[in-house]
Amino acid sequence: MKQINLFIKRLFDFLGSLIGVIILSPILLIISITIKISSKGPVFFKQKRLGKNGKVFNIFKFRTMVIGAEKKGNGIFVKTEDDNRITTIGKFLRAASLDELPQLLNVIKGDMSLVGPRPPLLYHPYEYGNYSSVQKERFKMKPGITGLAQVKVRNSVPWDKRIILDVEYVDNFSICLDFKIILSTIKSILFKESIYTN
Template identity: 70%
Template sequence: MVIVRTSNLFIKRLIDFIGSFFGLITISPILIIIAILIKITSRGPLFFKQERLGKSGKRFKVIKFRTMVINAEKIGNGLFIKTENDNRITKIGKFLRANSLDELPQLWNVLIGEMSLVGPRPPVPHHPYQYNDYNEFQVKRFSMKPGITGLTQVTVRNSVPWERRIPVDVKYVEDFNILLDIKILLKTFKKIFVKESIYLENNNKGSN
């Protein structure tokens, strides 16, 4: 079993590297269009960078397209986005969030090995817990690299509290195999074209 899992992890990294490399090249026209729309519709930087917890609690900066006004985390509900009508979200940002297009720059995080295409989403270091506050069961979710998408994103997404998402993440870690990753990626592509609510009071999507 250890050999099989090791082999699956090797293949996973290979897929991550090839997928993110060619993915960035293939969607570069889309990235350019999004970048232009962000710049001409709102004031501020193109990207939003935020410190997150990665594998084994190691900190790194996740890269996303900016979808909110400058210093949004210091306005209103801070880190929390309770509704798609939050007035801190820009017009283009609302569209990007609804279709998860704001996550596309994270392909760079995948390319350099900080993230994977599939895995548990990385939380901010101070919310909802400090890394050392996770119990023995919960900390299992950090035994694999965080992903752009994951089992949680194609099932419950942000529609349930963080505590109820953790068991889903742990299940992914425990059941991990390449076929599961492929199924999650296919479901992710499908969800891009199906509009659904991604908000819940006290969710932890982050400010941008």
Template identity: 85%
Template sequence: MKQIRLFIKRIFDFFGSLIGIIILLPLLLIISIIIKINSRGPVFFKQKRLGKNGKVFNIFKFRTMVTDAEKKGDGIFVKNENDNRITSVGKILRSASLDELPQLLNVIKGDMSLIGPRPPLPYHPYEYEEYPSVQKERFKMRPGVTGLAQVKVRNSVPWDKRMTFDVEYVNNFSIWLDFKIILLTIRSILFKESIYTN
């Protein structure tokens, strides 16, 4: 039964993302042009992330920070919207979560799902082999553009606490749960709930 649900999920992911890209194409083009005009550097930000079963893949986002931001300031951490590495356009994109839209390409490719645990860096908070067995359960499904942790606590708590929601999602996955997470994601974006770490 779970395999059938996963098959339905993949079909929904693929066609939902494809339709989404087609509908949002004018917006994606406008954002791309504005990013290029606003600051030097590429339109897209590409970064290695851990996916299903620990497979490493490249995640895509609209660039919201200055080039080589990870080598400056707080490195991989972005603690608040006043981080001077974030561009003026980047602040708007992050606030509305528009920087995540290119991940629809990751979903079409099969690296990600629309709903699932957010993919961590290959070396933070742990390397794949170092995850405790319970937390490693989160890697049994494709990572998501949004997920249960994002609608419950987003980035307002440390990784270890967020991963408890990831494991809960994997253990209780259903199409209905995915639908509820989509609705809650829309709400969290509209009310601009915390997107930064404490």
């Protein structure tokens, strides 16, 4: 049954992302142009992340911060929307979660899924080899644009607590659960729940 669910999941991921890119292409173009003319730097932000079974891949996002932001201020951490490294258009994109849209390309490529544990950095919160055997369960499925931890706690709790929810998702995966998470994600975006750490 799980293999059938995984097949349906991949089919839905591919078709849903492809259709999404086509339908959203005018919005993607407008965002790209706005980013390009409003601040120096590339339209897209590319960063190495850990995927399924610890495989490293490049995640794509719309750039919302100034160039070299990771080497300034709080480094990889963005704690408030007033962080002066965030560009003017970046604040809007983050608030509306539009900066995540390029990850549809990651889903089409097969590096990611629409729903799954969020892909962590290679070195934060841990290097792959330093996750416990239980925590590594989260890597048994492809990372997602959204996930159980995203809709339940987002960035309001430490990574260790988010990982517990990631493992819970992997253990209880079903297509039905994926649809519930997608609906909850839409709700959280509409009501603009906090995306920043405490």
